[in-house]
Amino acid sequence: MRTRIACIASNTFxxxxxDRVLYNLIAFALLMSGAAVLVGQISIxxxxxxxxxxxxxxxxxFGIVIAIFIGxxxxxxxxxxxxLYTVLSRPVGRWEFIVGKFFGxxxxxxxxxxxxxxxxxxxxxxxxxxxxxxxxxILVGLYFIILQFLMIxxxxxxxxxxxxxxxxxxxxxxxxxxxxxxxxxxGFADTAQGASRWxxxxxxxxxxxxxxxxxITSVAHQQPVTRQLIVSNSLYALVYTGMVLCGAVxxxxxxxxx
Amino acid sequence: MAAIEIxxxxxxxxxxxxxxxxxxxxxxxDLNVEAGEIxxxxxxxxxxxxxxxxxxxxxxxxxxxxxxxxxVEINHPGMKAQIGFLPEQPYFYDHLTACELxxxxxxxxxxxxxERRRKxxxxxxxxxxxxxSGLQLxxxxxxxxxxxxxxxxxVHDPRVLFFDEPMSGLDPIGRREVRDLMEELKQQGKTxxxxxxxxxxxxxLCDRVAILHLGELRGVGAVADLTSSVEGxxxxxxxxxxxxxxxKPLTSECHLTGDTVRAIVREANQDAAIDALREQGVRILSxxxxxxxxxxxxxxxxxxxxxxxxxxx
Numbered sequence: 159m160r161t162r163i164a165c166i167a168s169n170t171f172x173x174x175x176x177d178r179v180l181y182n183l184i185a186f187a188l189l190m191s192g193a194a195v196l197v198g199q200i201s202i203x204x205x206x207x208x209x210x211x212x213x214x215x216x217x218x219x220f221g222i223v224i225a226i227f228i229g230x231x232x233x234x235x236x237x238x239x240x241x242l243y244t245v246l247s248r249p250v251g252r253w254e255f256i257v258g259k260f261f262g263x264x265x266x267x268x269x270x271x272x273x274x275x276x277x278x279x280x281x282x283x284x285x286x287x288x289x290x291x292x293x294x295x296i297l298v299g300l301y302f303i304i305l306q307f308l309m310i311x312x313x314x315x316x317x318x319x320x321x322x323x324x325x326x327x328x329x330x331x332x333x334x335x336x337x338x339x340x341x342x343x344x345g346f347a348d349t350a351q352g353a354s355r356w357x358x359x360x361x362x363x364x365x366x367x368x369x370x371x372x373x374i375t376s377v378a379h380q381q382p383v384t385r386q387l388i389v390s391n392s393l394y395a396l397v398y399t400g401m402v403l404c405g406a407v408x409x410x411x412x413x414x415x416x
Numbered sequence: 417m418a419a420i421e422i423x424x425x426x427x428x429x430x431x432x433x434x435x436x437x438x439x440x441x442x443x444x445x446d447l448n449v450e451a452g453e454i455x456x457x458x459x460x461x462x463x464x465x466x467x468x469x470x471x472x473x474x475x476x477x478x479x480x481x482x483x484x485x486x487x488v489e490i491n492h493p494g495m496k497a498q499i500g501f502l503p504e505q506p507y508f509y510d511h512l513t514a515c516e517l518x519x520x521x522x523x524x525x526x527x528x529x530x531e532r533r534r535k536x537x538x539x540x541x542x543x544x545x546x547x548x549s550g551l552q553l554x555x556x557x558x559x560x561x562x563x564x565x566x567x568x569x570x571v572h573d574p575r576v577l578f579f580d581e582p583m584s585g586l587d588p589i590g591r592r593e594v595r596d597l598m599e600e601l602k603q604q605g606k607t608x609x610x611x612x613x614x615x616x617x618x619x620x621l622c623d624r625v626a627i628l629h630l631g632e633l634r635g636v637g638a639v640a641d642l643t644s645s646v647e648g649x650x651x652x653x654x655x656x657x658x659x660x661x662x663x664k665p666l667t668s669e670c671h672l673t674g675d676t677v678r679a680i681v682r683e684a685n686q687d688a689a690i691d692a693l694r695e696q697g698v699r700i701l702s703x704x705x706x707x708x709x710x711x712x713x714x715x716x717x718x719x720x721x722x723x724x725x726x727x728x729x
Contacts, residue, residue: 165523169509176511239507244568247473247501247578248524249493414476416429 162250163258170262171269174228179266182220186274189216194281205285210378213278214299218374220274221267221307222334228266229314230326232259237415246415253407260315260403267307275300292380298388299377305395309366310334312402319410333365340367366398417487419576419607420449420472424481427467441467443632444481449609449624451575454602456618457611458714459628465611466504468628469580472609473501485576497526500569504580504611506561510554514545514564517553518571525572535571543567544593558585566597577601579610583617595621619643619710627717634717642713649706650686653678655699662692680706 174180190213197208233256236242245255278296283289313333317326336343340362347358371391373383424444430436442464449455457465470476472483474491488495508517518536527535540546543563548556556564562585569577582598583591591614598608598621612618618625619639626636635642649668656677659670666685671678681689686703693700708716 162524165520169512169520172516173509173511240503240505241507241509243470243473243475243503244501244506244508244521244565245524246475247496247499248521248572249496249526250524251493412477414429415470416476 159251159254162254163261166245166250166255166258167261167265170232170259171265174263174266179224179228180270180273182224183270183273183277186216186220187277190277190281194284197285206282207378209281209285210278210296211374213274213281214296214303214374214378217271217274217278217300218303218306218372221271221303222310224270225263225267225307225310226314226327226330226334228263229311230318230323230330232263232315233318233410234321234323234326242415252411256315256319256403256407256410260311263311263315264308267311268304271300271304271307290380292382295373295377295380295383298383299373301388302371302373302391305391306368306371308399309337309368309395309402312399312406313366316402316406316409319406320413334368336361337366337368338372339369340365341369367394371395417451418448419451419453419486420447420455420609421484421487422447422468422472422481423483425468425471425478425483426480427464427471427476428479440631442471445628445633447626447633447636449607451607452602452605453623454598454608454621455610456622456625457609457628458613458615458618458625459611460613460718462630463628464631465628466580467631469501469578469609469611472578473499497572498575500572500574500577502565502569502577502579502582505584506565508553508561508564508568511552513550513552514540514556514567515549517564518567521568522571525574527572535573539567539571542570542597559587559590562586562590562594566594570601574606576607576609579608581612582610583612583614591617615709615711615714625710627714629718629721632721634721635713639710643708643710648683649680650683651678651680651702651704651706652689652693653701653703654693655701656696660692660696660698662695663689666692676701 190209193209193212197205201208233242236245242255246252275296279289279293282293282296310330310333314326314330317329321329343358343362343365347355347362350358370387373387376383422445424446425442426440426444427442428438428440431439445464445468457468459465467476471478472485472490474496483490485495486498509520512520515536518539519532522532522535536549537546540549543566545560545563545567548560553561553564562582566579566582569579579598582594586594595617598610601608622639624636624638625642627634654677655675657672657675659667659672659677659679663679664670666689667679667681669680679689683705690700690703
């Protein structure tokens, strides 16, 4: 079982790499080196803040775009090209296929994020001349970004398991946008009355809460992230990802591959 | 033991967006395929051949009925390690090389690391792709993709093989090679179940065939049995450049080609025809009973089923 999942995951990773997904690193490298050079000229005293903010935001944006646009095709592309037929005619469970695909894309994003993080630290070193101990919170920010990637990958895979790539992209992107305002949705639910209160509360719990995973501003200001937040965010992201993946598996297990 | 047992297998899709209406892709199908035989599933486009294969592969779920392969229910993981499948017009991960693709499929089928390398080399040589093993599949021609498709189906040495239109898109040489490979698989004791609408291939290869039309089984049997229904006529071929006058009333059709003449006569007139030819002193080359070709049988069955469907309407 583990061998088959690992095999599907490594094939997904290899496909992403050979499809030149990691070429986004070039754009990122250009962005970071440009920012590092320019920021020193246009800002005084806040170079570090700008580099961290820009770097982490770019990592998040690039990763989300990759997660959505590759995630939505993970299942539908395999059906469309009929590559799935030769995989599922072997002793491979449909759930193993979904889980393998998830780990493959998640692995791609982790590697991509790791390489981009090196770029951020290099730019930071260039503008600050030295790294301070408080920069460790950048690692926590990166960890939270990866948790977001896991959630959005699972969401894209979920929609991909039953709808077309276009609809999956719309649904996954909407989930990301709404999820980024999940805290506001909770706030609205607290102030609303009657049915709208129930609806807002349900929506607030249903959509992924990306706002609590966004600590870019605070780590850019070298503010510490509490251990409690790290634990609760980790648990939340893992449970949410697991549930969405279970949903994708349940749907895919019953799907006729016409 | 039957390699494939299909009992009342049926598939109805529900089409439409709002008002879903049923569309029957396969009416209850009962079929047995014996171990070691080459079995052809024939039918025009839309007959239900691919649906049958997809049901057997567990890609779509039956509305009713069941099927067993090697005595085990379809979808059982243990059974799936024993089967190989080539889909129609295969398309594979084009970022992989042929070697990497076969390694991927062999690994998914549970072939051990040591055996994999040897089997991949063996299979690539067998389908004539040894020289292209390091080439990415995006650079492969249609015929090469069909070959790599066959290679992935046999790389784990399965006992039962399912091919969906294996000859489609191949040139005459490619078709010949696939036919030879299927014969070879049969000699190794494998069971081959394939769908096709190229009747000459089925006639050459198959031990038995089944004819599907509009999702319904219209006929099944050994090719020899289906085509042996003698039409009560014989074909006589002799050396010569003319048709004796005494023979003309006995023949239903006559063809002159170069220095040979071919005539069809009723069996009852066979002796009289031979006597007429001997009187002329011509050399008779052959005398063979006229048999129904698979194509004729197929067309007849299809016409019958279309007439029946028309009556039903």
